[in-house]
Amino acid sequence: MKRLSEKEEALMHIIWRLKKAFAKEVREELPPPKPHINTVATTMKRLADKGYLKIEDFGSTYRYVPAISKRAYTNKFLRPLLASFFGSSIKNAVSFFAEEEEISLEELKEIVDIIEKKKRG
Known part of the structure:
Protein backbone atom coordinates (compact mmCIF):
# COMPACT_ATOMS: atom_id res chain seq x y z
CA MET A 1 0.00 0.00 0.00
CA ALA A 67 -11.40 0.32 4.03
CA ILE A 68 -8.49 1.29 6.29
CA SER A 69 -8.72 3.17 9.57
CA LYS A 70 -7.02 6.49 10.11
CA ARG A 71 -4.97 4.88 12.88
CA ALA A 72 -3.78 2.03 10.63
CA TYR A 73 -2.83 4.47 7.85
CA THR A 74 -1.02 6.76 10.28
CA ASN A 75 0.89 3.85 11.83
CA LYS A 76 1.93 2.53 8.43
CA PHE A 77 3.39 5.83 7.24
CA LEU A 78 4.31 7.74 10.39
CA ARG A 79 6.38 5.05 12.10
CA PRO A 80 8.94 4.84 9.26
CA LEU A 81 9.27 8.64 9.30
CA LEU A 82 9.72 8.58 13.07
CA ALA A 83 12.39 5.91 12.68
CA SER A 84 14.13 7.75 9.87
CA PHE A 85 14.20 11.21 11.42
CA PHE A 86 14.16 10.54 15.17
CA GLY A 87 15.57 7.03 15.64
CA SER A 88 12.07 5.76 16.53
CA SER A 89 12.16 7.98 19.62
CA ILE A 90 9.00 9.88 20.51
CA LYS A 91 11.09 11.86 23.01
CA ASN A 92 13.43 12.99 20.22
CA ALA A 93 10.45 13.97 18.05
CA VAL A 94 8.77 15.97 20.82
CA SER A 95 12.11 17.59 21.74
CA PHE A 96 12.59 18.62 18.10
CA PHE A 97 9.18 20.29 17.96
CA ALA A 98 9.72 21.96 21.34
CA GLU A 99 13.08 23.36 20.21
CA GLU A 100 11.51 24.60 16.98
CA GLU A 101 8.73 26.19 19.07
CA GLU A 102 6.17 24.12 17.16
CA ILE A 103 4.65 22.80 20.39
CA SER A 104 3.60 24.82 23.41
CA LEU A 105 3.91 24.03 27.10
CA GLU A 106 0.12 23.72 27.19
CA GLU A 107 0.21 21.08 24.45
CA LEU A 108 2.99 19.20 26.26
CA LYS A 109 0.87 19.17 29.42
CA GLU A 110 -2.03 17.75 27.38
CA ILE A 111 0.26 14.98 26.13
CA VAL A 112 1.33 14.17 29.70
CA ASP A 113 -2.36 14.07 30.73
CA ILE A 114 -3.13 11.62 27.90
CA ILE A 115 -0.25 9.36 28.98
CA GLU A 116 -1.30 9.47 32.62
CA LYS A 117 -4.94 8.65 31.77
CA LYS A 118 -3.84 5.75 29.60
CA LYS A 119 -1.70 4.31 32.42
CA ARG A 120 -4.62 4.59 34.86
CA GLY A 121 -7.22 3.21 32.44
Missing part, protein backbone atom coordinates in the same frame (compact mmCIF):
# COMPACT_ATOMS: atom_id res chain seq x y z
CA LYS A 2 1.49 3.31 -1.12
CA ARG A 3 1.29 6.60 0.70
CA LEU A 4 -1.44 8.83 -0.68
CA SER A 5 -0.95 12.18 -2.35
CA GLU A 6 -1.78 15.31 -0.37
CA LYS A 7 -5.14 15.69 -2.16
CA GLU A 8 -6.02 12.03 -1.62
CA GLU A 9 -5.14 12.30 2.07
CA ALA A 10 -7.34 15.39 2.37
CA LEU A 11 -10.30 13.42 1.02
CA MET A 12 -9.54 10.47 3.28
CA HIS A 13 -9.47 12.73 6.36
CA ILE A 14 -12.96 13.94 5.45
CA ILE A 15 -14.24 10.40 4.89
CA TRP A 16 -12.67 9.17 8.14
CA ARG A 17 -14.44 11.99 9.97
CA LEU A 18 -17.79 11.41 8.25
CA LYS A 19 -17.46 7.57 8.52
CA LYS A 20 -19.19 7.17 5.12
CA ALA A 21 -19.89 9.71 2.41
CA PHE A 22 -21.06 10.44 -1.09
CA ALA A 23 -18.76 12.47 -3.36
CA LYS A 24 -21.09 15.46 -3.01
CA GLU A 25 -20.75 15.39 0.80
CA VAL A 26 -16.96 15.20 0.57
CA ARG A 27 -16.89 18.12 -1.88
CA GLU A 28 -18.98 20.22 0.53
CA GLU A 29 -16.36 19.70 3.23
CA LEU A 30 -13.45 20.87 1.06
CA PRO A 31 -12.21 24.46 1.38
CA PRO A 32 -12.63 26.89 -1.51
CA PRO A 33 -11.87 26.84 -4.32
CA LYS A 34 -13.79 23.56 -4.45
CA PRO A 35 -12.85 21.13 -7.20
CA HIS A 36 -15.50 20.04 -9.67
CA ILE A 37 -17.67 17.17 -8.40
CA ASN A 38 -16.31 14.91 -11.17
CA THR A 39 -12.78 15.48 -9.87
CA VAL A 40 -13.84 14.49 -6.35
CA ALA A 41 -15.72 11.42 -7.63
CA THR A 42 -12.76 10.33 -9.79
CA THR A 43 -10.35 10.70 -6.87
CA MET A 44 -12.65 8.70 -4.61
CA LYS A 45 -12.94 5.96 -7.24
CA ARG A 46 -9.13 5.90 -7.48
CA LEU A 47 -8.92 5.58 -3.67
CA ALA A 48 -11.30 2.60 -3.89
CA ASP A 49 -9.19 1.05 -6.66
CA LYS A 50 -6.12 1.44 -4.41
CA GLY A 51 -7.93 -0.34 -1.55
CA TYR A 52 -8.43 2.66 0.73
CA LEU A 53 -12.21 2.89 0.27
CA LYS A 54 -15.07 0.43 -0.11
CA ILE A 55 -17.91 1.28 -2.45
CA GLU A 56 -21.60 0.93 -1.59
CA ASP A 57 -23.58 0.94 -4.84
CA PHE A 58 -26.89 2.83 -4.80
CA GLY A 59 -27.66 2.40 -8.49
CA SER A 60 -26.81 5.75 -10.02
CA THR A 61 -24.57 6.92 -7.17
CA TYR A 62 -21.96 5.49 -4.83
CA ARG A 63 -21.28 5.93 -1.15
CA TYR A 64 -17.75 5.40 0.08
CA VAL A 65 -16.64 3.88 3.38
CA PRO A 66 -13.04 3.70 4.65
Whole structure:
Protein backbone atom coordinates (compact mmCIF):
# COMPACT_ATOMS: atom_id res chain seq x y z
CA MET A 1 0.00 0.00 0.00
CA LYS A 2 1.49 3.31 -1.12
CA ARG A 3 1.29 6.60 0.70
CA LEU A 4 -1.44 8.83 -0.68
CA SER A 5 -0.95 12.18 -2.35
CA GLU A 6 -1.78 15.31 -0.37
CA LYS A 7 -5.14 15.69 -2.16
CA GLU A 8 -6.02 12.03 -1.62
CA GLU A 9 -5.14 12.30 2.07
CA ALA A 10 -7.34 15.39 2.37
CA LEU A 11 -10.30 13.42 1.02
CA MET A 12 -9.54 10.47 3.28
CA HIS A 13 -9.47 12.73 6.36
CA ILE A 14 -12.96 13.94 5.45
CA ILE A 15 -14.24 10.40 4.89
CA TRP A 16 -12.67 9.17 8.14
CA ARG A 17 -14.44 11.99 9.97
CA LEU A 18 -17.79 11.41 8.25
CA LYS A 19 -17.46 7.57 8.52
CA LYS A 20 -19.19 7.17 5.12
CA ALA A 21 -19.89 9.71 2.41
CA PHE A 22 -21.06 10.44 -1.09
CA ALA A 23 -18.76 12.47 -3.36
CA LYS A 24 -21.09 15.46 -3.01
CA GLU A 25 -20.75 15.39 0.80
CA VAL A 26 -16.96 15.20 0.57
CA ARG A 27 -16.89 18.12 -1.88
CA GLU A 28 -18.98 20.22 0.53
CA GLU A 29 -16.36 19.70 3.23
CA LEU A 30 -13.45 20.87 1.06
CA PRO A 31 -12.21 24.46 1.38
CA PRO A 32 -12.63 26.89 -1.51
CA PRO A 33 -11.87 26.84 -4.32
CA LYS A 34 -13.79 23.56 -4.45
CA PRO A 35 -12.85 21.13 -7.20
CA HIS A 36 -15.50 20.04 -9.67
CA ILE A 37 -17.67 17.17 -8.40
CA ASN A 38 -16.31 14.91 -11.17
CA THR A 39 -12.78 15.48 -9.87
CA VAL A 40 -13.84 14.49 -6.35
CA ALA A 41 -15.72 11.42 -7.63
CA THR A 42 -12.76 10.33 -9.79
CA THR A 43 -10.35 10.70 -6.87
CA MET A 44 -12.65 8.70 -4.61
CA LYS A 45 -12.94 5.96 -7.24
CA ARG A 46 -9.13 5.90 -7.48
CA LEU A 47 -8.92 5.58 -3.67
CA ALA A 48 -11.30 2.60 -3.89
CA ASP A 49 -9.19 1.05 -6.66
CA LYS A 50 -6.12 1.44 -4.41
CA GLY A 51 -7.93 -0.34 -1.55
CA TYR A 52 -8.43 2.66 0.73
CA LEU A 53 -12.21 2.89 0.27
CA LYS A 54 -15.07 0.43 -0.11
CA ILE A 55 -17.91 1.28 -2.45
CA GLU A 56 -21.60 0.93 -1.59
CA ASP A 57 -23.58 0.94 -4.84
CA PHE A 58 -26.89 2.83 -4.80
CA GLY A 59 -27.66 2.40 -8.49
CA SER A 60 -26.81 5.75 -10.02
CA THR A 61 -24.57 6.92 -7.17
CA TYR A 62 -21.96 5.49 -4.83
CA ARG A 63 -21.28 5.93 -1.15
CA TYR A 64 -17.75 5.40 0.08
CA VAL A 65 -16.64 3.88 3.38
CA PRO A 66 -13.04 3.70 4.65
CA ALA A 67 -11.40 0.32 4.03
CA ILE A 68 -8.49 1.29 6.29
CA SER A 69 -8.72 3.17 9.57
CA LYS A 70 -7.02 6.49 10.11
CA ARG A 71 -4.97 4.88 12.88
CA ALA A 72 -3.78 2.03 10.63
CA TYR A 73 -2.83 4.47 7.85
CA THR A 74 -1.02 6.76 10.28
CA ASN A 75 0.89 3.85 11.83
CA LYS A 76 1.93 2.53 8.43
CA PHE A 77 3.39 5.83 7.24
CA LEU A 78 4.31 7.74 10.39
CA ARG A 79 6.38 5.05 12.10
CA PRO A 80 8.94 4.84 9.26
CA LEU A 81 9.27 8.64 9.30
CA LEU A 82 9.72 8.58 13.07
CA ALA A 83 12.39 5.91 12.68
CA SER A 84 14.13 7.75 9.87
CA PHE A 85 14.20 11.21 11.42
CA PHE A 86 14.16 10.54 15.17
CA GLY A 87 15.57 7.03 15.64
CA SER A 88 12.07 5.76 16.53
CA SER A 89 12.16 7.98 19.62
CA ILE A 90 9.00 9.88 20.51
CA LYS A 91 11.09 11.86 23.01
CA ASN A 92 13.43 12.99 20.22
CA ALA A 93 10.45 13.97 18.05
CA VAL A 94 8.77 15.97 20.82
CA SER A 95 12.11 17.59 21.74
CA PHE A 96 12.59 18.62 18.10
CA PHE A 97 9.18 20.29 17.96
CA ALA A 98 9.72 21.96 21.34
CA GLU A 99 13.08 23.36 20.21
CA GLU A 100 11.51 24.60 16.98
CA GLU A 101 8.73 26.19 19.07
CA GLU A 102 6.17 24.12 17.16
CA ILE A 103 4.65 22.80 20.39
CA SER A 104 3.60 24.82 23.41
CA LEU A 105 3.91 24.03 27.10
CA GLU A 106 0.12 23.72 27.19
CA GLU A 107 0.21 21.08 24.45
CA LEU A 108 2.99 19.20 26.26
CA LYS A 109 0.87 19.17 29.42
CA GLU A 110 -2.03 17.75 27.38
CA ILE A 111 0.26 14.98 26.13
CA VAL A 112 1.33 14.17 29.70
CA ASP A 113 -2.36 14.07 30.73
CA ILE A 114 -3.13 11.62 27.90
CA ILE A 115 -0.25 9.36 28.98
CA GLU A 116 -1.30 9.47 32.62
CA LYS A 117 -4.94 8.65 31.77
CA LYS A 118 -3.84 5.75 29.60
CA LYS A 119 -1.70 4.31 32.42
CA ARG A 120 -4.62 4.59 34.86
CA GLY A 121 -7.22 3.21 32.44
